[in-house]
Amino acid sequence: MRVAVLSDIHGNLPALEAVLLDIERQRVDRVVNLGDLCSGPLWPCETADRLIALGWPTIRGNHERQLLEMPLDRMEASDRFAAAALRAGQLDWMAALPEALQIDEMLLVHGSPRSDVECLLETVTVAGMRPATADEVGERLGDAAASLALCGHTHLQRMMTLADGRMVVNPGSVGLPAYRDDRPFPHRAESGSPHARYAILTRGSGWRVAFRQVAYDWEAAALRAEADDRADWARALRTGLA
Numbered sequence: 001m002r003v004a005v006l007s008d009i010h011g012n013l014p015a016l017e018a019v020l021l022d023i024e025r026q027r028v029d030r031v032v033n034l035g036d037l038c039s040g041p042l043w044p045c046e047t048a049d050r051l052i053a054l055g056w057p058t059i060r061g062n063h064e065r066q067l068l069e070m071p072l073d074r075m076e077a078s079d080r081f082a083a084a085a086l087r088a089g090q091l092d093w094m095a096a097l098p099e100a101l102q103i104d105e106m107l108l109v110h111g112s113p114r115s116d117v118e119c120l121l122e123t124v125t126v127a128g129m130r131p132a133t134a135d136e137v138g139e140r141l142g143d144a145a146a147s148l149a150l151c152g153h154t155h156l157q158r159m160m161t162l163a164d165g166r167m168v169v170n171p172g173s174v175g176l177p178a179y180r181d182d183r184p185f186p187h188r189a190e191s192g193s194p195h196a197r198y199a200i201l202t203r204g205s206g207w208r209v210a211f212r213q214v215a216y217d218w219e220a221a222a223l224r225a226e227a228d229d230r231a232d233w234a235r236a237l238r239t240g241l242a
Helices: 013-026 044-054 062-069 077-085 088-095 134-141 218-227 231-239
Strands: 002-006 030-033 101-103 106-108 122-125 128-131 148-150 157-161 167-171 178-181 187-190 196-203 207-214
Touching: 002 013, 002 167, 013 044, 013 196, 013 207, 013 218, 030 101, 044 077, 044 088, 062 077, 062 088, 128 187, 167 196, 167 207, 178 231, 218 231
Parallel strands: 002 030, 106 148, 148 167
Antiparallel strands: 002 196, 101 106, 122 128, 157 167, 178 187, 196 207
């Protein structure tokens, strides 16, 4: 079995379309989507329509929760842009998405099983973001009964196999290769290039992971971000740096 794993599209439709073309060439059996679907100064409505039509197993991320639960005047700019654009039916689709999903031996979460904003494979400290230790990952994963845990949120391609054999994989971000955040401490996540990222997992005697990086028209996406006065997004989309 071959599974394509996507996360953190953030309304970047050209990146999503490029990934879809790459997936077609890879001949996968299933595609799953780990959330943070539309928020950002790009193409939220068009991305929602595309994902609804595809009908993949999809969970909501923290940005879907924020779009659905927070008052408009308390939203950050990326959620506010999406909230102003999305139609009622698209929001209803988001509201129906589960927070986590178990498919056979795969557990799908956005952040960790405990929280959609808790990093699973990274740790944020006052010094910034670093790779998590095996003990930290195991404590956050808890007793989740899945041989494969799939997470997003940090936009960084990373994997770890724990001593008990459980594998944890973050496929990276389709739509936003870098960002800055102030919570719980100021930090940045940077993939270092503007490519769209996802992962393909192949099941044999165990799971094998192939991290994919796909070129697309990131200049068009950066110009779209600049049109909404989002220089931070434009820089991230062009460079993979925050």
